[in-house]
Structure formats: C-alpha cells, structure tokens
Amino acid sequence: MSAENQIPQDTTFLREAFATEQTCLIASLKSSQRITHAGDRGEVNEQHFIDFLRKYLPNRYTIEKAIVIDSLGSVSHSVDIVVFDRQYTPTLLDNDKHRYVPAEAVYAVFECKPKVDKGYLEYAAKKAESVRRLTRTSVEIPHAGGVYPAKKPGHIVAGILAIDVDWKDGFRSEAFQQVHGSLVGDQAIDCGFAATGASFDTFAGSNAYSFGPTDNALAYFAFRLLSRLQSLATVPAVDWTAYAARLSYNSNQPQS
16 A cells, blocks of 8 residues: 555544543533432433433443343342343333333443442442342243354443542542452442543453543543443343243242
8 A cells, every 4th residue: 555545543533523522521411510409410410421322332232221120020229321132122111211121131230420439339339239139041042053052141241420530540549449449249340430531440350440541531431331342242032931930920829
C-alpha cells in the first residue's frame, strides 16, 4: 500500500468524539439535581444510565430495571439495571415498568447511585448477591444434527454506575481497593463507572484492576463491558418444565 493510501493512525477524532459523549452524559446527570425529590431524581438518573447502555450495547442485550426470579419461586431485590437476553427468554408478569426476569436470562446487573462510596458499593454488592444466589436451570437444545448439551450458567457481571467517586484518587485509591477487595464471592463487584471521568474493572482477575482514561472513561468502560459480555456468549436454555412444576407444587401435599 502506498504511503498516500495508508489509513492515518491519529485517533484524535475518536477520542474527542467519545469525550463529548461523556460530557453530555455528565450534563444530563447533573441537571437532575434540580429535582428535589430523591426518589424521582434517582429514577431519572437510572434512565440516563439505561439509555447510555442501550446506546453502546447491541440489540441482543435487553436493558431494563427489573426483579430477577428463579424456578423455585425465589426473587432478587429490585435491581436498577438488568442486562438480559430476551430473544430466547421472555420476561414474566410484566406490569408497566415492573418486570420479572428469569435468572437464566441475566448477563449483568448494575446499581445506579449519586456517587461511589463505601456504603453504596456494599449496597450494590448485596443486590448482586441477591441475583447470583438464585437457581439457574439449563437444558439440552435439539437441532438438525443432534443435540447441543446443556450449558453451564456463567458468571453474572455486577457493577455500579454513578456520577462521581467519593475517594480523592478515585478507583485508583488504596481505600477504594480495600473496600472493593473485601467484596468476594456472590458479592463481588466486577466493574464501575463514574461520569465525572473514572472507570475500573477486574475482568482479567480479582486483583487485576484496569482503569479507564479520565476523558474517555465512558467509552473505555462500555467497550470493556461489551468485550466481557461477548465472552459470555449466549445464556443457557431455560428448563421451563421446572417453572411449570413449581406452579403445580402443593406445599400441603403429603410427601411420598
């Protein structure tokens, strides 16, 4: 390829374009501070973050506020944002903005808060735990050439989205990492984003922090999340007979 036909390697345009996206998100989130009722303000900010994720993630991922349910009848806490499959897994008992998502369909869950601090981080961890502890079924899928084996349910990504970070050095702060590191198992928080210009994830391992650039934290976070979701492939096929069996179960029936 001749020199004049080579694609320029200058990424200034992309960096500036994504930085503008982040600036617009900050403005939208901060404008909600005019709303005096905390609950209403929180709902508005949740919607801003939902719109942000819908913009960056492919349509195969449905993004809604939801409660997660399993085939045993157990439910999670109400979760600000659930990223789930709807192509193969319908939501249940939808009523206006209230919906129940089968646990098998969930890829990721997020809490939306004004800031990331110790209290909100631990709160998000408990929400994540309430989802991850649910039972997830999986069945074989027949096809023309035979049968695809039942898929083992994968790790559900959990994160926190906020306007700002409470620690002076953001996610790079030793104090943040001490709190974050104490959240393990079903309470582990895999990633976080603050619109003022900070993001982190531990997709490479529990102690392997990856931090986004201040001006492009939004795009960095979105692309890292998308890569992680791609690695999870497709959610397992739901055993709907397990849900049906729960509906027919009578707790007063004598045990055989």
